[in-house]
Amino acid sequence: QSKTVSEIAADDALREFAVAAGGAAFKVNCVQCHGSGAQGSKGFPNLNDDDWLWGGKAEQIQQTITHGIRFASDPDTRLSEMPAFGDIITADQIAQVSAYVASLSGKVHDASLIQPGAKVFAENCVACHGDNAKGNKELGAPDLTDAIWLYGSGETAIADQVRAPKQGVMPAWGARLCETKVKELAVYIHSLGGGE
Incomplete structure (x- = not known):
C-alpha cells in the first residue's frame, strides 16, 4: 500500500499481482460502462487507446479512478465542462x-x-x-x-x-474501494496498452 503505482508497475512481481487483481476488480466495477475488453462505447471511453483527457500516466489514471469525473460529492473530482x-x-x-x-x-x-x-x-x-x-x-x-x-x-x-454538449460522469471509486484496490485498477488499466 505504501508504494506508488509507478513503483508497483516497475516491479515485475508486484505488477503481475496488481494486473491480475486489477483485472478482477475491473470486471466487477468497470465493465458496465467501459465494456468487458475496456473498449468503451458511445459516451464511454476506450481504455485501450492512447487518448486520455487528463493524461494516461499511471498516477493520472489513479487520480481519475479515485476522484471520478464531474462527481458532485468529491471536491477533487476531474472537472471540465464545455459550454453549450x-x-x-x-x-x-x-x-x-x-x-x-x-x-x-x-x-x-x-x-x-x-x-x-x-x-x-x-x-x-x-x-x-x-x-x-x-x-x-x-x-x-x-x-x-x-x-x-x-x-x-x-x-x-x-x-x-x-x-448542447454531453458531459460524461464517472463515479469517484476512492469513496467505494480501498486505496490498494484503486492502485491495482490503475496498474491494470495502464497495462492495457493505452497508458502513456
Missing part, C-alpha cells in the same frame, strides 16, 4: 466550426465552410482545445485532430456536441 454554444454563436457558425473540426481528422465535410469555421474555432475554441486543436490535458479538453470521438464523429454529431 447553441445560445452563444449562430446556427451558421455552428455548421461552419463543425465542418472545420470534422476536417481536422479527415472526416467528410463541407469544404466551403472550412475557412469561416477556422475563424469561429479561433474565436471560441482555442482557449481549451489549443491553436492546433490537440486539446489540453490540464483542462480535460479532447484532441480534435485524431479519429477518436466519444459521442460520434461527422459534422452532425460535432454540431450536436457544440450546440
